[in-house]
Amino acid sequence: MxxxxxxxxxxxxxxxxxxxxxxxxxxxxxxxxxxxxxxxxxxxxxxxxxxxxxxxxxxxxxxxxxxxxxxxxxxxxxxxxxxxxxxxxxxxxxxxxxxxxxxxxxxxxxxxxxxxxxxxxxxxxxxxxxxxxxxxxxxxxxxxxxxxxxxxxxxxxxxxxxxxxxxxxxxxxxxxxxxxxxxxxxxxxxxxTPGARLAGGLAHLADRWSEQLTLLVSHADLGVVGVERDLLRLVHAGRTGPAALGGWAESDGTxxxxxxxxxxxxxxxxxxxxxxxxxxxxxxxxxxxxxxxxxxxxxxxxxxxxxxxxxxxxxxxxxxxxxxxxxxxxxxxxxxxxxxxxxxREPAVSQLGPGDLARELWLARQPK
The missing domain is CATH 3.40.50.300 (P-loop containing nucleotide triphosphate hydrolases)
Structure with a gap:
């Protein structure tokens, strides 16, 4: 460690x-x-x-x-x-x-x-x-x-x-x-890097971690109810029932x-x-x-x-x-x-107050 x-x-x-x-x-x-x-x-x-x-x-x-x-x-x-x-x-x-x-x-x-x-x-x-x-x-x-x-x-x-x-x-x-x-x-x-490695990153998890992955994504408030194991697509709840979507349909954050x-x-x-x-x-x-x-x-x-x-x-x-x-x-x-x-252990104290940057920009545009 x-x-x-x-x-x-x-x-x-x-x-x-x-x-x-x-x-x-x-x-x-x-x-x-x-x-x-x-x-x-x-x-x-x-x-x-x-x-x-x-x-x-x-x-x-x-x-x-x-x-x-x-x-x-x-x-x-x-x-x-x-x-x-x-x-x-x-x-x-x-x-x-x-x-x-x-x-x-x-x-x-x-x-x-x-x-x-x-x-x-x-x-x-x-x-x-x-x-x-x-x-x-x-x-x-x-x-x-x-x-x-x-x-x-x-x-x-x-x-x-x-x-x-x-x-x-x-x-x-x-x-x-x-x-x-x-x-x-x-x-x-x-x-x-959002959108870059969905399939590649999950491919090696299909067998060993599929149950854990399903549990995590289904409880993460993403609208996902499961993982389609074979094609590694996420299953969403839809109007006509669960539907598997490809990586192109997922949000960058997901x-x-x-x-x-x-x-x-x-x-x-x-x-x-x-x-x-x-x-x-x-x-x-x-x-x-x-x-x-x-x-x-x-x-x-x-x-x-x-x-x-x-x-x-x-x-x-x-x-x-x-x-x-x-x-x-x-x-x-x-x-x-x-x-x-x-x-x-202590955070820095910002010297920039609310609106300070906007005021500086406004002053810089005024005629000298």
């Missing part, structure tokens, strides 16, 4: 910012550690804020770190997209630093990478087991330092300056590196929500981390809120899947007056006076 994510000098983020999924003793899920004890980890993390506040930057950075752990070509593509903070001349000369902390089979890992265009400037992997933190390897411009028993020296000697050691270890299924690379490669980004379910439902069973940008822009807030509640349910989410998403504002409580998100699941992206994004 994802525990923490840190980023520095990436797009609108200049200084180190940290996002944590760890929560208080009464929140989230209890996740056992290999050496005993448990951690309380949240299945949800919402990043909220205004337009251009930097919300999407965080998700983009997480997706970039996933690419740095993928195959060599993906790593090179990621370094080609080197995007440092542009509003500070000094930051343009520094590398981007990304670091993730996560749990696999009770072992707590920290993997990080610093990169510039066509260059991996630093890379490190630490593991904590039995309350002892061990440096599996560290890398900088002078070379690699590897734990002797890891048997990574020969692999490190073959690592190119623009390739990560983790991606090489994952490709050859190195016993130490492959599980770490596999976890990072399992971080998935879903772009909700298709976007189905697209989200197509990615989310399998993850409830196998686990993983799902990244969704602008959740409330494509999916109605009430449907988005019900989707988030699926992840919070201990019985419906046995594999402890996690969702990190962005939206404009936190979702309001439903008719049952229960909050959609706990306070420790809510983060805000704000920008300071120098244009740098910061992550925090």
């Amino acid at each position: 994802l525990l923490k994510f840190r980023l520095q000098n990436h797009r609108s983020v200049r200084d180190i910012q940290e996002l944590t999924m760890l929560c208080g003793p009464d929140g989230g899920f209890g996740v056992p550690l290999g050496h005993g004890g448990t951690l309380r980890v949240s299945p949800l993390c919402g990043i909220f804020g205004g337009t251009a506040a930097g919300k999407s930057t965080v998700l983009r950075a997480m997706s970039t770190l996933r690419a740095l752990a993928a195959s060599g070509s993906d790593v090179r593509d990621a370094t080609q997209r080197f995007e440092p903070f542009q509003l500070d001349p000094a930051a343009r000369l520094l590398p981007t630093r990304l670091e993730v902390e996560f749990l696999v089979d009770g072992v707590r890992y920290v993997y990080g990478c610093a990169y510039k265009r066509d260059e991996i400037a630093g890379e490190w992997l630490h593991a904590t087991d039995r309350d002892r933190r061990r440096v599996w390897f560290e890398r900088d411009r002078t070379g690699f330092r590897c734990l002797p028993e890891s048997r990574l020296d020969h692999l490190a000697a073959a690592c190119e300056p623009d390739t990560t050691l983790l991606s090489l270890g994952g490709d050859i299924e190195h016993p130490w590196l492959a599980p770490v690379a596999a976890w990072l490669r399992g971080v998935r980004t879903v772009r909700l 298709i976007a929500w189905l697209d989200l379910l197509a990615a989310l439902l399998p993850m409830l069973e196998r686990g993983g981390v799902l990244l969704v940008d602008d959740l409330d822009a494509a999916v109605h807030p009430s449907l988005a809120a019900e989707t988030l509640r699926l992840l919070r349910d201990r019985d419906l989410n046995p594999a402890r899947a996690q969702l990190v998403f962005t939206a404009r504002a936190p979702f309001v409580p439903g008719t049952d007056d229960l909050p959609v998100l706990d306070p420790d699941q809510i983060w805000y992206a704000t920008k300071d006076a120098e244009g740098a994004t910061a992550l925090g």
